[in-house]
Amino acid sequence: MVRKSTFTMACMLMTVGCANLQTNEASKGKTGETNNNDFSSKNNLGNENITIEIIGGKKEKIENHYSTSNNSSEQKKSAHKSTDTVRKSEKYSELNEKIDDLKVTKLFDENRLVDRSMPNSQLVLQKLSELKRRHQEILLNGTFSQKKTVELQNQLLKAYSNWKGTKYSLGGDSENGMDCSALTRRVYREVYGYELPRQTVQQVKVGTHVSKENLKPGDIVFFRPEEKNNHTAVYLGDTLFINASASKGVVISTLENTYWNKYFKYGVRIREV
Incomplete structure (x- = not known):
């Protein structure tokens, strides 16, 4: 009888020990997992230098989800209702200025x-530094x-960097030489996929006029120097513009x-676009 009681007690102690061991291992696993996540989130803070891209990920996923539905009338009605809900939700989201589809890579x-x-290179550098901050x-x-707007300004700067330093050549439209209206046209083509007229006088007739304060x-910024050709460039923001x-x-x-400043017209x- 004593032996049986001793054996039973030993079994109970072993069971408790195993349970504690499993609990400790599970606890270690959870702790390790949390630490790994914390480490990875710190590593994912990214660099100071970033670029912006707006993507329509959510909308695409929703549309793909509904495209897999079968053709039953009930499911079509359900999909139609859900699509309306999604559209309202997206509109509401935009009105409330939320952004879920922002991809950040490099500035x-x-x-x-x-x-x-x-001239004014230090002022331009200062303004670009402020813009980046x-x-x-x-x-x-x-x-x-x-x-x-951040996305647009980075796209404009990317287009500018493609042509930075290209020498001025009246009538030119290539990496060998470029005039002002050719640069404006190139920037619009690369950023907006929009084809401007080739000549300055035609470019300023395409849109509506805005004052310097409302740029x-x-x-497009338009200049009319005395006794020189009319001049166009692309406004970047904070008085800066991309210029040939x-x-x-x-x-x-x-x-x-x-x-x-003296020869700016509108x-x-x-x-x-």
């Missing part, structure tokens, strides 16, 4: 964008509309420059 390097030999703040806490990124300068070639200039906004 511009302001030091590589500025020609240090041009503003982009970083918007990416963290900005509205949908603000993030779309937005992507607007007769003396420096393709550069970023500022409306705060005495010359450009901006042109194309509604189709």
Whole structure:
């Protein structure tokens, strides 16, 4: 009887020991998993340098989901209702300036964008640095509309970097030489997929006129220097614009420059883009 009681007690102790061992292992596994997740989230904070791309991931997934439905009338009605709900939800989301489809990869390097030999180069560099800091703040806490502007400005800068330093050539439209209207046309083609007329006087007739105070990124800026050809460029924001300068070639200039400020006439906004 004593032996039987002892044997029973030993079995119970072994069972409790195994249970504790399993609990400890499970606890270690959970702790390890949490640590790994924390480590990976820290590693995923990304670099200071980033680029923006708006993607329609959610909408595509929803449409793909409904495309797999069969052709029964009930499912069609259900899909139709759900699609309406999704559209309303997307509209509501946009009105409330939420953004779920923002993909962040890499921002511009302001030091590589500025020609240090041009007038006002330090001012342009300063303004680009401020623009980049503003982009970083918007990416963290900005509205949908603000993030779309960040995306556009980065696309404009990307198009500019494709032609930066190209020498000025009246009538030119290639990497060997380019004039102002050719650059404006190229930038619009690369950023918007929109084909502007070739000549300056035709480009300024395409959209509506806007004042200097109401300029937005992507607007065409129009200058009329005395005894010189009319001039167009593409506005970037914060007085900066992408410019084919007769003396420096393709550069970023500022409306705060005495010359450009004096001969600025108006901006042109194309509604189709």
